[in-house]
Amino acid sequence: MNFCLSILLTSVSRSRMRIASYCSSVKNSNLTKVNKENGGIHVTYITKECERITIKGKLGDNVMYLAHSNDIPIEGACEASLACCTCHVYVNDEFFDKLPTPDEREDDMLDMAPFLKTNSRLSCQIILTDELDGIEVTLPPATRNFYVDGKKPTPH
Structure with a gap:
């Protein structure tokens, strides 16, 4: 059975509570979407x-916009x-630096993000460059938003 686990870690820096999230076994999916008009830099998203x-x-x-x-x-x-x-999102260690x-x-x-980790970044601030080819970003188990009724907002 594939499932995500979360482990509460101690405060790591700037007195922020860090929560590490990892997948016990990541599903290998056949879903590879290609934006044909763009081509070039590979980004792997690991969903919840x-x-x-x-x-x-x-x-x-x-x-973020590429994801949308x-x-x-x-x-x-x-x-x-x-x-x-x-x-x-969480950026894999190979690309974080x-x-x-x-x-x-x-x-x-980021100080307000739930499930914050040392490799947390806002995906809207990650701009693709040649050296980011192959980057993996993992979505956290939850986000802080204004919807309390389970609605999933769509981009405008």
């Missing part, structure tokens, strides 16, 4: 259900204006 979905994006694509255009369930309530943390350091506004929004 531990499903791996690989997309091809282009230089300069934003990881390929039906990956990342919310992005503020539409990349750095006013929320609903596009929070290749990303620019988050600015103060992104860091402030």
Whole structure:
């Protein structure tokens, strides 16, 4: 049986509670969506259900908008204006250090993200470059949003 597990960890930095999430066994999916007009940079999204979905994006694509255009369930309530943390993802270690350091506004929004880890980033702030080819981002078990009735918002 494939399922995601969460483990509560102690505070790691800046007195933030970190929660590590991992998949006991990640489903190998045949779902590989290709954005044919873009092609080039591979991004693998690992969903809450531990499903791996690989997309091809282009230089300069934003990881959140790339997800939206390929039906990956990342919310992005503020539409990349750095006013929320609903596009929070975990970046795999191999690529985390290749990303620019988050600015103060992104860091402030990450402070509000549930299930925060040391490799947490806002996907709206991850811009694809050649050196990010092959990046994997994992969606956290939940996000902080304004919907309490189970509604799944769609991008505008």
